[in-house]
Amino acid sequence: MDTLIYHIDVNSAFLSWEAKNRYNIHKKRLNDDGYHSESYQDIRTIPAVIGGDEEMRHGIVLAKSDSAKKYGIVTGEPLADARKKCPGILVVPPNFDIYAQNSKSFIELLKKYAPYVEQFSIDEAFCDMTGTQKLYGDLTDFAYTLKDIIKNELGFTVNIGISVNKLLAKMASDFKKPDMVHTLFPDEIKDKLWPLPVRNLFFVGRQTALKLSDLGIHTIGDLASMDKNLLIYHFKKHGELIWNYANGIDTDSIIKKDNETKSYGNSQTLAFDVTDERTAKKFLLSLCESVGARIRADKSYVSTITVNITDYEFNNMSHQMSLPSPTNVTERIYDCACTLFEQCWNHSPIRLIGVSAGKATNTGFIQYDMFDSEKYEKLSKLNAAIDSIRNKYGNEAVTRASLARNALPDNDAFKKSKHIKNI
Ligand SMILES: [Mg+2]
Incomplete structure (x- = not known):
């Protein structure tokens, strides 16, 4: 059966989700007390940007409306430059809680229609639609239906790219926006790509x-x-x-079928661009700690580890590896995360970093690697002890020496970094 992949990308995600939130607040005010001194304006239709916290992120454009784009404003540029290009532009601070909620409902909706869904970033996912023709008929036609379902049920628009692998589907979804469906099959590469x-x-x-x-x-x-x-x-x-x-060749074209089983992920938007490996690994460790604790709380074990990096230009880098035997040990997860990080980081400044662990099982039987067995058994007991102390006395009760106060180059910025949890 020929593989068929959708790549689904929310159009101007942060801006759309903010607009939707503002609309909901506006509607609620009208319903609650007939308050309507303030008229609702869709921020997608005026020159507007989502601007990183001016103090913490040195004021960078995180997302822009189409009319802001017309002024030549680009994602990643300083807010001060954007203001020069378009005086009076509306700058809206980011709201990561809202993004995380919308991202979650977006993925949940996709899971209702696609047999396999692989989330790629906060506002993008791949769906493996192979074999669903019997259910949905022509899959290009169905993409239009799905796009409209998302618009009607969730209140924001998406682009859907369709092809035989993830790379081509992703390139296709990036063609003309918003609210569009595009195909990029191998015989269309020459003309379209x-x-x-x-x-x-x-x-x-x-x-x-x-x-x-x-x-x-x-x-x-x-x-x-x-x-x-x-x-x-x-x-x-x-x-x-x-x-x-x-050339349209993607060696990572198969969506991980074990994606359906439970996975544990955590990512962190950093309050400052990280440019050195030592600092990045400290963030990795704190992410691995929380992922590990959640795995153990579920009495679970995982067999795949993935590291995601988003750089200051919003390029995503991601690598995954399978473990020879399932684990729930923080140190083991962290060792893998470090290896993956070294493989995929291209040394551009890091804005967001994430760790996820998948292919979860609940079997208590762990076959340790022969040489590591003693080390990880000890660590497993240590992890259990730390978890129980933290459950009783809070997360601050035990802190790793390397994460302790002053161990980070910029401890304040580290603490201020915003969590986008469990997405
Ligand atoms: Mg998008």
Whole structure:
């Protein structure tokens, strides 16, 4: 059976979710006491941006409305620059609780219609629709139906990209926005993908695009027709990856089928851009601690670990590995997370970092690796002891030396970092 993947991407997610929230508040006020001195304005229709906390994030544009875009405002630029381009622009502070709620209902809705759903970021997911033709008929037609269901039930619009693998589906959803469905099947690559600027290709960041331009590579088609070895020479592993992508080849095209079983994830939006490995690993450790505690609270064990990184330009990097035997030990999860981090971090400043653990089972039987067995058995007991102390006396009762006060370069910023939990 031919694989068929949807990539579903919420249009201007933070802005849409904020607009929806404002509308709900407005409606509630009208209902509660007929309060209507303030007329409702959809922030998606005026020049508006979601602006990072000016103190903590040095005021950066996190999302923008279409009319803000018309002023040349781009995501990631300083708020001060945005204000210069469009004086009087509406700046709305981010509200991560609202984003997390909307993200959750978005994924829950997708799970009602798709056999396998893999969340990719707070506002994006892949759905493996293979074999659902019998249920839904033509799957391009059904994408239009699904898009409208999301709009009517959840109050925001999405783009749906359709193809035979995740990469092409993701590229397709990025075509014209908002509220659209696009296909990008292998026989459409030449016409739809190759004419685009190389910067539009997934995993080609600004720096890479500049270097490619020096090599005379401007479009995705230019990249696709290059000698692969030359790219490997200039960009190492990353060169091979983007050459494959330009040719529509995605080796990670299968959605993890064990995705249905329970997984535990935690991610953190950092209050400052992290540029060094030591600090990043401290954040990783604190995430692994909370993931590990949740796994143990469920009397569960996990077999896959995934690390996600979003950089300051909102590029996502993610790697996953399977463990030889299930675990619930924080240190084990952390060791894997560090390896994954080293593999996928391309040294661009980090804005968000996440750890998730999946393929959960409840079997108490753990076959430890022979050499690690003693170490992890001890750690397992230690973890259980720490959990019970924390359950009794609170999380602050026991703190790892490396996470203790002053162990972080900027302890205040660390504490201020906002959690987006359990998404
Ligand atoms: Mg989006």
